[in-house]
Amino acid sequence: MSSPSRFALALTQPGEPNHPISDVFMNQQPPPQSETSKAQDSKDPRVARREKLRQIEARGLDPFGVRFDDRTMIGRCHQLSSEIRWTREDGTDVPLPDFDDPDLDYRQWKADHGPGTETGPNVRVAGRIMLARGQGKLIFLTLRDWTGDIQIFIGKKQVGDDDFELAKLFDLGDLVGAEGRLGRTNTGELTVFAESLFFHAKMLEPPPDKHAGLTNPDLRQRMRYADLAFNDGVLQTFLDRTEIVRSIRRTLDNEGYCEVEGPTLHMIAGGAAARPFATHHNTLDMPLTMRIALELHLKRLMVGGMERVYELGRVYRNEGISPKHNPEFTMLECYQAYGDYNTMMDLTERLITDSIEAIGGGLIRQYDGKTIDFTPPFQRATYAELFQQHTGVDPSDEAAVIQYAKQIGLDPEDTHPDVVRNEIFEAKVEDSLDGPIFVIDYPASICPLTKRKRDNPAVAERFELFILGMEVANAYTELNDPDLQEKLFETQLEGQDEEDSMAKMDHDFVRALRHAMPPAGGLGVGIDRLVMLLTDKKSIRDVILFPLLRPENA
């Protein structure tokens, strides 16, 4: 976080002038007693922080601050550094040296070019104290807001005895403010030379290790606020996630899509194969499930005339937790009337390349030490081709497929041949798909919501996008034939448990299709996995702010 964030909007802050807290806040109340005063508490760093809080109050300041207007965001300070001038006594400006040069000795440079004076714009910054270096009657702080870090110079002579006493009550993690001139220290570091100080909020808990941060993964997830505040890059990852989601909305909005909000409580958890969370409505005395997909309601809307429609929202699947699975996760589903799965392939590429543009870093990216080239068009290959390539077995040769399944330890008995094929595909092909690659044309019987190819009803017009073995997107030419849909809902594939089936009878959905849904392409994207890939994060928990955890031990 030492470089300014690309969250450009945050660099300016609306507001009115305000006043140092000492002018507007006079707290005459006695300081509150700390909750406990047991002997062992003297060992606890929290006690020292409570004591400083009391002393801040005793100085007539609110240890939890007041409004602070006309703030200069720290990223903006870095931009304003170009306004720093070095003026000789004769009034001429000397161009400043290159402060990025690690060998620069600014003290020497000033001696060589002086005598003169450095001037710079006045700024008012606020943020969290990340580092503090005391040096007698001097204190250096490293202050961080969400646009970057900057150093604050606090000299006893410069801020006065009063503010210097206040600065001695600062702890790592406190939120403070400073007003003063922007300039450079002898080493050339951009610095706010404080003339007055402000106190905004006391951190009463001890901060994590100032260098290592909070590394305990359990604590990082339970105390995400501390993870965000003290671990480098965490905030940026989540800001990147926001940028990716914004970009996806922008891309779809620009293409004329309309965003909607479907119900999250479903009577029938359809649209995907997954176990749902069960819940209950009391007044209606009715069992309900949390949605596992967005699909069936968005298609109902296409029947109603929403020709380009999408929803970007949370779905819930009551299944295992792993580095790639969280019980609730974010899906995008979008549907385009009169399109097909090829339409959605092109759209998928635009959604991803636009997202990359939004967070920067280029189309060729690193993930876990591997390189992913997102330059479109992405590779395309059929399911059957890849099957043949990776297994050496012709997927249309049923006997050979069964033979191969037994060979790799699968049990093909009483199981539909397409399910067997797919188990082989998942076991032997998916993991080696580095991609980005569109796998197209799936066996029809495992795709009950997908239109079949006109010339080959055994194949469904479906693709999945794989990147480094991870399924990122899934799309169909949507099945809009109500009679076939009803039939597919009735067909339970052999060897498949009911809860594993995507085909759950939904009479209302079939009735909707009977009102005529236009031929359409539909796409689903796992947003969390896309964010993982674009931000180089190995665990879905690193891109979900508050992943599901077991309750904390008391």
Next chain:
RNA sequence: GAGGGUGUAGCUCAGUCGGUAGAGCAACGGACUUUUAAUCCGUUGGUCCAGGGUUCGAGUCCCUGCACCCUCACCA
């Protein structure tokens, strides 16, 4: 669900063969007006995840439980 790993100071981590509980950072006291994870001197700080067992003696060995991580299974 199975296997493996981890759990020690506020944080990050050592802890040998079973023999008085350690370091760095943070905190507290002191020196220092251009530092950069500031430095230097000094001090304080422990339910060794929980419970049980073996033992003269357990952070260490054994059993049970809990939490987290990893791999696998499940899960498009």
